[in-house]
Amino acid sequence: MNIAEGSTGNCQAEFRKFVGYSLRSLAEVVTCLHKAKLRGYIDEETFQSSYKQAFDLMNSIAAFRNTLNPPSK
Template sequence: MSFKFERLIIWQKSMDFGEEIHSLSDTFPQKEIYNLTSQIKRAGDSIALNIAEGSILQSNAEFKKFLGYSIRSLAEVVTCLYKAERRNYCDREKFNKLYNDSFNLMNQIIAFRNQLKN
């Protein structure tokens, strides 16, 4: 691996999580393609993208800012999951699994951010 972010567990987990979100959204109805499907895919991808982008910055303060963007994207995914469940695009079991994955990933990103020195 040649990039620093590739060694980060939070980046690896966010990559896997983004793929799970992508797969789920592929099952949404066609009428959601430009709405909920697009929104949840972009938010799911943004988690890892912001970790990667922030990791190449010179200062930890800037990296922390991008980790904050990742956390916000994760919160957006959770809200989209609630929308998907309410619209019956996602069953309760799948929702619970992805919700728990979201919660765990968010806590890991926050813990990592808190370890960075200014």
């Protein structure tokens, strides 16, 4: 949702910022996965599957962000 919101902006620097927000939001999801596992809401198999998906997505988003022009100084 962060990427979609950022795509409505007027410049690439703003879009890049929202892509960064999406990475931080995904890190929050990973934290929630750990908490869910520790509290017994999800089993190890669900945790591992979801964690791998989040890890792969995080790498994809980071690679995408690296293709965008860096913010101007």
